[in-house]
Amino acid sequence: MSSIAKELANPDVPVSAELQNNVFITTIDKIYNWSRRNSMWPMMFGLACCAIEMICTAASRFDFSRFGMEVMRPSARQADMMIVSGTVTKKMVPQIVRLYNQMPEPKYVVAMGACASGGGPFKEGYNVVSGIDKFIPVDVYIPGCPPTPQALLNGLITLQKKIDGQSITQVPWYRAGKSEPIPVPILGPDLIDPRHAPLLRQRAAEAAAAQMNAAQPAEAAPAGPTA
Amino acid sequence: MTVAPAPTTTELKLDQLFPGEATPDARKGYSGYIVKPDKLVEVATALRDQHGYDYCSSVTGVDYLEQGQCEAVYHLYNTKTGGPAVVIKAQAPRDNAVLPSLTPVWPGADFQEREAWDLYGIKFTGHPDLKRILMWEGFHGHPMRKDWKEAYYEQEGKPFDARWPGGQVHRSEEKNPFGHNVAYPEGFTLEGWSEQADKAVYDSLPTGGHGSTEEGMRTDLVTVNLGPQHPSTHGVFRIVATLDGETIVKLEPVMGYLHRNHEKIGERNTFIQNIPFTDRLDYITSMSNNHGYVLAVEKLMGLKPPERAEYLRVMMVELTRIVNHTWAIGFLLNDLGAFFTPVLYVAKERELILDVFEATAGSRMMCNYMRFGGVSRDITPEAFQQVKDMVYDRLPRLLDEIDTYLTNSEIVRTRSIGVGVLSAADAAAYSVGGPVLRASGVAYDVRKAEPYSIYDRFDFNTAVRYQGDNYDRYLVRLDECRESLKILRQVCEQMPAGEIQAGKPQYQARVPAGEAYGRVENPKGELGYYVISTGKANAYRYHVRAPSFINLTPFGKMSVGHKIADVVAILGSIDIVLGEVDR
Numbered sequence: 001m002s003s004i005a006k007e008l009a010n011p012d013v014p015v016s017a018e019l020q021n022n023v024f025i026t027t028i029d030k031i032y033n034w035s036r037r038n039s040m041w042p043m044m045f046g047l048a049c050c051a052i053e054m055i056c057t058a059a060s061r062f063d064f065s066r067f068g069m070e071v072m073r074p075s076a077r078q079a080d081m082m083i084v085s086g087t088v089t090k091k092m093v094p095q096i097v098r099l100y101n102q103m104p105e106p107k108y109v110v111a112m113g114a115c116a117s118g119g120g121p122f123k124e125g126y127n128v129v130s131g132i133d134k135f136i137p138v139d140v141y142i143p144g145c146p147p148t149p150q151a152l153l154n155g156l157i158t159l160q161k162k163i164d165g166q167s168i169t170q171v172p173w174y175r176a177g178k179s180e181p182i183p184v185p186i187l188g189p190d191l192i193d194p195r196h197a198p199l200l201r202q203r204a205a206e207a208a209a210a211q212m213n214a215a216q217p218a219e220a221a222p223a224g225p226t227a
Numbered sequence: 228m229t230v231a232p233a234p235t236t237t238e239l240k241l242d243q244l245f246p247g248e249a250t251p252d253a254r255k256g257y258s259g260y261i262v263k264p265d266k267l268v269e270v271a272t273a274l275r276d277q278h279g280y281d282y283c284s285s286v287t288g289v290d291y292l293e294q295g296q297c298e299a300v301y302h303l304y305n306t307k308t309g310g311p312a313v314v315i316k317a318q319a320p321r322d323n324a325v326l327p328s329l330t331p332v333w334p335g336a337d338f339q340e341r342e343a344w345d346l347y348g349i350k351f352t353g354h355p356d357l358k359r360i361l362m363w364e365g366f367h368g369h370p371m372r373k374d375w376k377e378a379y380y381e382q383e384g385k386p387f388d389a390r391w392p393g394g395q396v397h398r399s400e401e402k403n404p405f406g407h408n409v410a411y412p413e414g415f416t417l418e419g420w421s422e423q424a425d426k427a428v429y430d431s432l433p434t435g436g437h438g439s440t441e442e443g444m445r446t447d448l449v450t451v452n453l454g455p456q457h458p459s460t461h462g463v464f465r466i467v468a469t470l471d472g473e474t475i476v477k478l479e480p481v482m483g484y485l486h487r488n489h490e491k492i493g494e495r496n497t498f499i500q501n502i503p504f505t506d507r508l509d510y511i512t513s514m515s516n517n518h519g520y521v522l523a524v525e526k527l528m529g530l531k532p533p534e535r536a537e538y539l540r541v542m543m544v545e546l547t548r549i550v551n552h553t554w555a556i557g558f559l560l561n562d563l564g565a566f567f568t569p570v571l572y573v574a575k576e577r578e579l580i581l582d583v584f585e586a587t588a589g590s591r592m593m594c595n596y597m598r599f600g601g602v603s604r605d606i607t608p609e610a611f612q613q614v615k616d617m618v619y620d621r622l623p624r625l626l627d628e629i630d631t632y633l634t635n636s637e638i639v640r641t642r643s644i645g646v647g648v649l650s651a652a653d654a655a656a657y658s659v660g661g662p663v664l665r666a667s668g669v670a671y672d673v674r675k676a677e678p679y680s681i682y683d684r685f686d687f688n689t690a691v692r693y694q695g696d697n698y699d700r701y702l703v704r705l706d707e708c709r710e711s712l713k714i715l716r717q718v719c720e721q722m723p724a725g726e727i728q729a730g731k732p733q734y735q736a737r738v739p740a741g742e743a744y745g746r747v748e749n750p751k752g753e754l755g756y757y758v759i760s761t762g763k764a765n766a767y768r769y770h771v772r773a774p775s776f777i778n779l780t781p782f783g784k785m786s787v788g789h790k791i792a793d794v795v796a797i798l799g800s801i802d803i804v805l806g807e808v809d810r
């Protein structure tokens with residue numbers, strides 16, 4: 001404790017009358033987290049069926065403004081939290097990653113429903129991503145198909161609890177240096193995650209070599225031209 | 228509107244009308260006519276001009292792997308007389324699947340042919356802009372073909388041996404070398420590849436062109452993107468528009484951002500497993516999505532649900548219609564600038580209807596309620612009482628409230644009268660359905676034109692308006708809600724007691740071989756299911772004629788000449804749900 005804090009914490013130190021009942025003493029972490037947890041603005045961004053339940057949670061009966069999700073922001077730059085509310089498709093995931101990169105820190109991601117958490121009922125589909133956490137970090141997963149508004153509220157309260165546990169001295173967004181954006185996936189013959197480039201190259205080289213071996217079994221295979 | 232007795236498929240003998248060109252489909256359990264590809268346009272034109280088949284409802288691609296044929300199936304209707312479809316089919320060899328495009332005859336075939344090209348690789352010659360629609364340009368292969376396997380492929384049909392009956396599970400990611408749901412074609416290298424996904428979209432727009440103002444000043448055309456993340460596109464829908472100033476010169480809808488392979492998965496699922504998947508098509512109207520599918524399969528099985536089940540189905544479906552239309556009106560007002568206030572009022576009543584669904588089916592949104600030959604659960608007396616309260620008291624008040632505050636609102640009127648006009652002729656030609664069709668003066672409602680279930684018993688009118696603009700599309704929805712209330716009152720009065728399921732509930736449906744097309748008047752338009760069974764546990768072909776998707780066909784045309792802000796309202800008045808657009 002700093003000396004000022006010690007002094008203030010001492011009941012014997014005189015506090016002038018006009019300050020009594022007006023001054024609260026707390027820790028930086030508490031006030032920082034208190035203000036953040038109660039103004040978590042979600043990004044206005046619906047993917048699929050789960051988005052309808054998200055709208056219901058925002059609407060009259062459930063009203064998540066009560067918990068600080070006061071307004072939804074259509075711009076990623078004004079949002080604190082991304083609720084991934086629905087099936088993530090390969091065609092859509094580049095946009096989602098880009099939006100995530102555009103969000104200013106601190107930012108949180110809630111995977112709402114089975115699809116966003118792991119692919120859900122459509123997991124085997126050829127255009128479906130097996131959960132958004134294959135690309136961006138997720139803070140809270142909410143089960144359900146779709147999760148009821150109560151479940152979504154529970155998930156959001158869970159996120160608030162997570163925020164309560166953070167400390168300004170350790171949060172990544174006040175560390176030195178800048179945070180790296182997540183590489184945006186590319187729509188190739190199938191979805192290409194740039195982070196898989198080395199693996200893709202290696203497999204292409206192996207395939208080329210195998211082909212070469214099959215074609216000219218006697219000669220030693222030179223390095224594949226496309227490797 | 229009184230419906231004159233319609234010419235039925237049996238009456239219209241295509242093989243006599245077009246001898247040598249059309250032959251009856253003789254496969255067991257099939258109907259319709261197979262038309263020679265080179266005569267297709269001719270036959271189609273004659274059917275349209277001489278026999279009144281002005282409405283090309285559905286274009287379906289089918290892949291007959293064993294026979295080495297690809298087939299396109301067309302369901303044609305007559306909007307003046309109603310009645311059943313004339314079904315024509317055209318075949319082409321799989322390895323050279325080329326068919327003539329029917330877009331010159333029915334422009335409504337546009338998106339559907341693009342879909343058949345995208346998913347089946349059927350090339351339609353003469354199509355104005357044949358490019359992929361659900362997947363992106365550059366994707367490998369045509370994924371609905373029977374020999375195309377997805378990355379997580381396990382087996383042709385469910386239940387998968389790996390899971391059943393032992394109940395073992397594994398995560399498909401663990402078996403994939405990338406740990407993702409991806410598979411690359413043979414010989415793919417990062418270096419030998421270039422991105423094309425967006426190029427095809429921009430190529431069809433006059434980017435870089437010039438316009439001019441009234442004063443003769445030369446302007447540059449600008450192309451802008453709205454979406455796929457945009458609050459006014461009602462989900463992950465993308466609009467690419469070329470503007471002259473603020474005026475739309477050309478507009479391309481781009482979709483597929485929620486393409487979750489409903490049909491491919493549907494052909495792996497057992498018949499009954501598909502019911503919950505239909506919930507997730509148009510996720511606002513899950514109850515009525517069930518209805519179309521069970522009707523199609525019941526046709527194949529020759530099942531008839533008991534009376535009480537029919538009434539329960541109609542009740543749920545009409546409640547759904549009110550939910551959908553009021554929701555659509557709420558969101559249209561969002562797009563007109565009344566941000567979320569009308570939606571809140573509508574959502575309040577919707578919640579009460581969802582309570583009924585939850586009490587009856589077990590879930591608020593994904594009801595999974597109907598079964599082949601019945602429904603899954605009976606309604607409780609309390610829930611039935613709540614339906615009555617809604618029907619006789621709350622819902623009429625809600626509709627009056629909407630009417631009072633919105634119908635004569637100056638802003639609503641100026642923003643929507645005369646905006647996004649679709650003429651009656653265009654509406655039918657572009658195959659739009661539901662309120663969009665009827666707001667343009669075409670009194671076509673499947674419940675009347677080809678009554679299914681017990682709709683022929685109820686006294687109700689087909690709501691129809693004539694201007695074809697945003698305002699009439701709004702009014703038609705309001706009218707339809709009132710007609711639905713009429714039906715609901717009759718349902719509440721006549722609800723019979725008795726069984727809710729024909730026979731014992733089954734976990735595996737035995738569906739005889741053959742094809743069937745079941746269609747219902749969904750809140751957004753004609754929802755059709757084309758199902759082919761080969762007698763196995765899974766459908767050989769499972770196609771959804773999605774009204775939201777097809778209603779978008781004239782969207783570009785309706786928007787030209789309007790401002791960007793109006794485009795958003797036009798889209799709102801068409802009322803789409805992306806789960807159904809992209810499937």
Ligand code: SF4
Binds near residue numbers: 146
């Ligand atoms: S989890 Fe279920 S409700 Fe949510 S998006 Fe996926 S399919 Fe739809």
